[in-house]
Amino acid sequence: LAALDRPVVLVSHRGPVTFAVEDGERTTKRGSGGLVSALMGLAGHLSDAIWVYAASSEEDRQVMTEAKGKAMRLALAPQARLVEDDASVTEHEHTIYAYLVDVPERQHEDFYSVISNPLLWFVQHGLYGLAQDPVLTERTREAFEDGYVPVNDQFSDVVVEQVRAVAGDRGRAIVMIHDYHFYLLAERVRAACPEALITQFIHIPWPSPNDWRILPPYMRERLLRGLLGNDVVAFHTLRDARNFLLCAADILDLSIDLGALTITVGERKVGARHYPISVNTEALRELAGSADVRRHAETLRRDFLTGGRQMVLRVDRTDPSKNIVRGFRAFDVLLSDHPELAGQVVFFALLQPSRQDVPEYADYISALGGVVAEVNARHGRDGWQPVQLRLESDLALAVAAYTVCDVLLVNAVRDGMNLVAKEAVLVSERDMVLVLSETTGAFDELSRYAVRAHPFDIQQQADAMYEALTMDVDRRRAWLREAAAIVRHNDVERWLDMQLRDLLRLDEDR
Numbered sequence: 422l423a424a425l426d427r428p429v430v431l432v433s434h435r436g437p438v439t440f441a442v443e444d445g446e447r448t449t450k451r452g453s454g455g456l457v458s459a460l461m462g463l464a465g466h467l468s469d470a471i472w473v474y475a476a477s478s479e480e481d482r483q484v485m486t487e488a489k490g491k492a493m494r495l496a497l498a499p500q501a502r503l504v505e506d507d508a509s510v511t512e513h514e515h516t517i518y519a520y521l522v523d524v525p526e527r528q529h530e531d532f533y534s535v536i537s538n539p540l541l542w543f544v545q546h547g548l549y550g551l552a553q554d555p556v557l558t559e560r561t562r563e564a565f566e567d568g569y570v571p572v573n574d575q576f577s578d579v580v581v582e583q584v585r586a587v588a589g590d591r592g593r594a595i596v597m598i599h600d601y602h603f604y605l606l607a608e609r610v611r612a613a614c615p616e617a618l619i620t621q622f623i624h625i626p627w628p629s630p631n632d633w634r635i636l637p638p639y640m641r642e643r644l645l646r647g648l649l650g651n652d653v654v655a656f657h658t659l660r661d662a663r664n665f666l667l668c669a670a671d672i673l674d675l676s677i678d679l680g681a682l683t684i685t686v687g688e689r690k691v692g693a694r695h696y697p698i699s700v701n702t703e704a705l706r707e708l709a710g711s712a713d714v715r716r717h718a719e720t721l722r723r724d725f726l727t728g729g730r731q732m733v734l735r736v737d738r739t740d741p742s743k744n745i746v747r748g749f750r751a752f753d754v755l756l757s758d759h760p761e762l763a764g765q766v767v768f769f770a771l772l773q774p775s776r777q778d779v780p781e782y783a784d785y786i787s788a789l790g791g792v793v794a795e796v797n798a799r800h801g802r803d804g805w806q807p808v809q810l811r812l813e814s815d816l817a818l819a820v821a822a823y824t825v826c827d828v829l830l831v832n833a834v835r836d837g838m839n840l841v842a843k844e845a846v847l848v849s850e851r852d853m854v855l856v857l858s859e860t861t862g863a864f865d866e867l868s869r870y871a872v873r874a875h876p877f878d879i880q881q882q883a884d885a886m887y888e889a890l891t892m893d894v895d896r897r898r899a900w901l902r903e904a905a906a907i908v909r910h911n912d913v914e915r916w917l918d919m920q921l922r923d924l925l926r927l928d929e930d931r
C-alpha cells in the first residue's frame with residue numbers, strides 16, 4: 422500500500438461496530454451494508470485511523486460516555502471488541518480508533534429518513550416516477566435545514582476536533598468522507614483545516630444534471646458546493662464521475678475539463694475520479710470454508726438441490742433500487758414460458774430488511790410478500806414452492822447460498838457497484854452464472870462474463886435467467902474463472918491503494 426506520512430480520519434454514517442446489551446453483557450454487532458463490508462476488509466491497513474460514525478444504539482451512547490469524549494480503540498478483526506487495555510491487543514488483531522457521534526433523535530430522523538433516504542437515494546438511483554413523485558413541501562425544506570444541515574455541522578465539528586488532535590492546528594491529515602449523508606462536510610472541514618487532504622467517496626450513482634434538478638435550488642446548489650470542498654470526489658464508475666462534472670457545469674456554471682476530470686473552483690481544481698470498490702478476497706475465502714457456512718450449504722443442498730434441481734439466488738437489502746419485485750415477476754414469466762422447469766428450479770431470495778423507518782421501504786417490503794405469494798400460488802404444487810423468501814440478515818447463510826447456487830440474479834435498477842456479484846463469483850462451487858444488470862457499477866468490470874439483464878424488461882430478464890440456467894458447463898466454468906480473476910485482481914486493497922497514490926501525487930503537486 423502507498424506509504425502515508427499523515428494520519429487518516431474516516432467518516433461514514435454507518436460504522437463497523439455497534440454495541441448492545443444481551444443478558445446483562447455488552448455485545449458487539451457488525452455494521453451492515455456494502456460500504457462497511459468493504460472498509461472492514463481494510464482493517465489491517467488502517468490501524469491508526471480514526472473512524473467517525475453515528476452512534477446507533479443506547480449502548481453505543483453509553484460506550485461513548487465512558488470514553489469521556491475521546492476516540493476509543495476498537496479491534497475489528499478477527500473478532501470485534503472494545504479494547505479497554507492496550508496491552509491486551511494481540512498481534513493477530515486489527516484495531517482502529519472510533520469516535521461515535523451522538524446525533525439528537527429528531528435531527529437524525531430528518532437527516533436519515535427524510536433527506537438522505539429517501540430523497541437523495543431516490544434521486545441518485547432514478548427511483549422516482551416523476552409524474553407523481555417526489556412531492557416536495559415546506560416540510561422537506563425544514564428537514565433539510567433542521568436535520569441534514571445541523572447533522573453535517575455536528576459531524577464536521579467532530580472531524581475538525583479529531584483532525585486537530587492528531588495532526589495539529591493546520592490539520593495535515595487525510596480525511597476520507599463516505600457517501601451521500603455528508604455532502605456538506607468537506608467545505609467546513611477545509612475552512613478549519615487548510616492543510617488537510619480531503620476526499621469523498623460516493624458509493625451510489627451520480628445522476629445527470631436533469632435528474633439532479635429534481636432537487637430544488639436551495640438544496641442542489643448547496644450540496645454541490647459542499648462537495649466541492651473536497652480535493653477529490655470519487656465514484657465507482659467513469660459515468661458517475663462525468664455526471665458529477667456535468668452537474669457542476671450545468672448547475673453552478675463552473676468550468677470543467679471532461680478529459681482531465683477536473684472542475685475549476687476559484688483558484689483550486691477539484692478532481693473527480695473513479696475507483697471500483699471490491700471485497701476482501703482472503704477474508705471471504707476463509708468465511709466460505711468455515712463450519713457455519715459448510716453447515717448451511719449442506720442444508721440448502723439437501724432442501725433444494727437434490728435430483729438435479731437448480732437454484733436461482735438473490736441476496737439483497739430490501740431496497741427498491743435492487744429491483745426485487747421485477748425479479749420475481751421475471752421468474753413468474755420464466756416458469757410460464759418453460760413449464761418443464763416446474764419442480765426443477767427454486768428461486769431463493771435472501772433479503773435483509775433495510776431502512777424500515779422510511780415509509781417507501783416499509784411499503785416495498787409489503788409489496789414483496791404480495792408478489793411472492795402470487796407467484797407461488799400460480800406455479801407451486803405439492804412439495805415444491807418456486808420462490809423461497811427469507812427476510813433475515815445472515816452473512817454465513819448468504820455465503821453458503823453463493824457457494825451452491827446455479828444462477829445469481831442481480832437486476833438492480835441502478836447500483837453504485839454491487840458487491841454481492843463480486844462476492845458470489847469468488848466463492849461459487851457450482852460454476853454459477855451471473856445475471857447482471859447493465860446499470861450496476863460491477864457491470865463495467867464483469868460484463869464479458871455475465872448474462873446481461875435489462876432492469877425494466879421482465880421478459881428479457883426471464884430469458885436471461887433461462888440462458889444462464891441452460892448454459893453449457895464449459896462456458897459456465899470459463900466465465901466464472903475469468904470473472905473471479907478480475908475480482909481477485911481489483912481487490913479492496915488495490916481500491917484503497919489507487920486512491921492513496923492519487924492523493925499523494927496531488928500533495929506533491931501542491
Ligand code: G6P
Pocket residue numbers: 435453454455456457538600624625775776
Ligand atoms: C449502501 C450505502 C451505505 C449504507 C448501506 C446500508 O451501501 O452506500 O452508505 O450504509 O447502503 O444502508 P443503511 O441505511 O442501513 O446504512
